[in-house]
Amino acid sequence: MKRILALLLLMPIFSFAQQEQWTTFNLSGKLDRKWSVTAEGEQRYSWQNNYTRYFHYDAGLIRSVDNHLKVGLFYRELYEIKRGTRVIEKRPHVD
Numbered sequence: 046m047k048r049i050l051a052l053l054l055l056m057p058i059f060s061f062a063q064q065e066q067w068t069t070f071n072l073s074g075k076l077d078r079k080w081s082v083t084a085e086g087e088q089r090y091s092w093q094n095n096y097t098r099y100f101h102y103d104a105g106l107i108r109s110v111d112n113h114l115k116v117g118l119f120y121r122e123l124y125e126i127k128r129g130t131r132v133i134e135k136r137p138h139v140d
Contacts, residue, residue, distance in 0.1 A: 064092040081107045083117075099125045105140075116140075 068090070073083040082105070089099035101123035109115050121136040 065098075066090045066092065079109045081109070083107060096126070099123070 069087040075081045085103040105119035107117035
């Protein structure tokens, strides 16, 4: 039991070892009874290299089919640094 408690207390120390900051914001709202809209942005900043190594934003339109099923059309655009080069990807998707 003491080992588990010690591990839980030390977890935050291990999580900051990479020295990255991940910031995410989410916005969503209902348009009417069946439709809603959502937006999300995420940034990953590397403190070791002093630059934003990853950024994406998502936007989507969601339709509620019934109480247990929702279908959405989304668009994601992301910017990431891979092998020293900034790469842009555009990803429309259905969820």
